[in-house]
Amino acid sequence: MPGLYTENSERWKSLASVDYITQFVKAWIAFNAWYKNSYSELVKTDREAIDEIRSRPNKFRDKLISLLGNQDNDSVAFRSRVAELHMALERKHLFNKGDRITFENIVIENNPITQSNFSWMRMTYKVERRIAGRSPKEIQIFIVGNNGVNKFSYTQPNGFNIEDLLSHRDFIKLSQIQQSNLKACYEQINPLKPINLLSSDPSNCIQMGNLHFIKDSECLCKGIIEILYKLRNILFHGEIIPDSEANKVYEPAYQILYTLIQFL
Numbered sequence: 001m002p003g004l005y006t007e008n009s010e011r012w013k014s015l016a017s018v019d020y021i022t023q024f025v026k027a028w029i030a031f032n033a034w035y036k037n038s039y040s041e042l043v044k045t046d047r048e049a050i051d052e053i054r055s056r057p058n059k060f061r062d063k064l065i066s067l068l069g070n071q072d073n074d075s076v077a078f079r080s081r082v083a084e085l086h087m088a089l090e091r092k093h094l095f096n097k098g099d100r101i102t103f104e105n106i107v108i109e110n111n112p113i114t115q116s117n118f119s120w121m122r123m124t125y126k127v128e129r130r131i132a133g134r135s136p137k138e139i140q141i142f143i144v145g146n147n148g149v150n151k152f153s154y155t156q157p158n159g160f161n162i163e164d165l166l167s168h169r170d171f172i173k174l175s176q177i178q179q180s181n182l183k184a185c186y187e188q189i190n191p192l193k194p195i196n197l198l199s200s201d202p203s204n205c206i207q208m209g210n211l212h213f214i215k216d217s218e219c220l221c222k223g224i225i226e227i228l229y230k231l232r233n234i235l236f237h238g239e240i241i242p243d244s245e246a247n248k249v250y251e252p253a254y255q256i257l258y259t260l261i262q263f264l
Contacts, residue, residue: 020250021235021242027257028232031060034264050229054108054222061221063263068206068217078259082224083209084252086198089227092245096230103197103213108222116188122146123178125185129160139189141165143174143182152182160191197223228257 035049038058043049053060067078086103094101117126126142137159143152152170165171165186171179187193197214199205205212206220213220231253234240 017244017247018251020247020254024231024250024254024257025235027254027261028228030261031257031264034060034261046229050225054225059264060260061225063260064221064224065217067259068220074259078256079206079208081252081255081259082213083211085227085249085256086208086211088249088252092249094231094234094240094246094249096234096239101227101230101234103223103227105194106197106223106226107192107194108219108226111189111191111193113189113193116185118181118185120181121177123151123181125182127182127186127189129189129191141182141186143178151178160189162186162190195219224256228253 032046035053039049039052043052067075069075089102114129114131115127117124119125122145124142124144124146126140126144128140130136130138130140137157139156139160141152141154141156142150145151152174154165154168154170156164162183166179166183171182174182197220199212199214202212205215206217207213231250240246
């Protein structure tokens with residue numbers, strides 16, 4: 001009999017636990033209904049709607065930014081939920097289209113830097129990404145000596161592709177330091193350059209729970225919305241195994257989303 005009671009107890013505990021994955025889906029459906037109604041004339045896809053919500057004033061975005069900056073109990077609790085979500089994602093690695101979902105390495109907008117150059121040991125490294133004209137994806141890459149002679153010259157017609165650069169026959173012929181310098185220069189113009197939303201400076205940050213995030217509410221707002229969207233995607237596209245560890249990620253994600261949709 002004790003074995004039966006133990007087995008029954010485990011089953012009831014399983015039933016008693018909250019399924020935050022399902023709760024998150026329900027909250028997202030409510031959010032989806034709002035933005036479909038609000039942006040139906042402006043956008044065609046969920047991706048376009050999320051980009052619009054992240055970038056322009058609206059009830060969802062404005063409330064999120066206010067919760068990041070205010071000091072009332074609700075705002076402090078909200079920021080603690082963001083910290084909990086970060087820690088949960090550090091414990092349980094989740095991936096959307098092969099990229100890990102994390103606050104420490106996230107793309108929140110297109111990189112505005114289209115040109116990069118610097119000089120080192122009588123060599124100038126130059127990289128330029130076009131954003132207009134007949135070949136808007138084209139990237140021009142050079143290493144030029146002080147005498148004006150090209151040490152390296154390569155044009156990528158199809159856009160940013162670091163693996164293509166690293167495997168180019170002339171790149172492989174460069175010295176190790178030249179390869180390293182050119183790679184660093186090239187990475188500066190990555191149109192989808194990720195950033196870290198956490199801060200190492202406790203004197204210049206936004207405190208969330210026990211964690212320090214960058215003191216930039218606009219970037220944090222975009223990052224939080226992007227994380228929520230990625231968590232939505234891996235559910236709706238079947239990229240996740242809905243186990244207990246994943247459920248722990250969706251608990252703070254649900255609480256964040258649920259808080260925000262109350263103001264729509």
